Amino acid sequence: MSLLADPEIALPALLHPLVASVFYSGPASYRAEFAVEVSGQRRDLASCIKDLGAARALAHWSAVRETWGDHLPGEPANLWTWLLEQPTARLLDLLAFVTAANLNGVRAKHDQSRGRLEEAEHIATAPDLDMRAYWTPDAAFLSRLIRSGIAEVLGETGCPAEALKAVQKVPKAEAVAEAEKLLNGTGWLPGLLRTRSCDVAENVAVDE
Known part of the structure; x- marks a missing residue:
């Protein structure tokens, strides 16, 4: 006592x-x-x-x-x-x-731990967590996406339609380099790094 x-x-x-x-x-x-x-x-x-x-x-x-x-x-x-x-x-x-x-806020493939992940989201948003202070969409990330996925990311940030079409026609290395330049300073985050305070879309196609 x-x-x-x-x-x-x-x-x-x-x-x-x-x-x-x-x-x-x-x-x-x-x-x-x-x-x-x-x-x-x-x-x-x-x-x-x-x-x-x-x-x-x-x-x-x-x-x-x-x-x-x-x-x-x-x-x-x-x-x-x-x-x-x-x-x-x-x-x-x-x-x-x-x-x-x-x-443990890691979302594994086919993860069904909804309660755990929801609580992790609550914890993350309580101190206004913003992963943009630690992560940017650089070439290392973009090279893991298929070209249509790169175009999707660019579309989420408001890039013109011409840019989206262009990255799907050029070689992958050129698409990655151009996308990295276009995304610089946009603050875009992939779905797994976003909290509810980040008003962006969630899914991007990944190159297997």
Whole structure:
């Protein structure tokens, strides 16, 4: 009952299993047991990204994670004591990070997890998430589309009909280069990166 009136202990107790699962690995962490039964996950999307150098959001995430890793104790056995020593503001920042690390808003092919994806959308729109700060329709993306898909993207941004016809007649490499120039500065996003606040269409044909 005392925990009800002591958030300065409750917050470290909640963080302990979450931080341990995100930042620590090895036999000691696998054997660890926690009184607060919160299931944390170690998620990593790097294996799903072909060009890591072009993934600005992932680079930012990795930098923040590395910064936290530099501040945490080297051994998981020392984590609890470290958490108790931190001010509440810092623990809240850490809670935001490990919560984000456990957020699963990935829409897999034929994914039927409607409730999970809807909640992920709610979470994304609460802080006005805008992926245009981290992603642009560059050649690496456009090269994965068939030419009609490239034309569809251009059409969504209001490009003239002549431009849409042109990219479907020239070689693929030329279509990609021209589309990249036309899309520069438009802020276009593919469906999976859009939140409800982005008023654009959803589906683009992808080159298998």
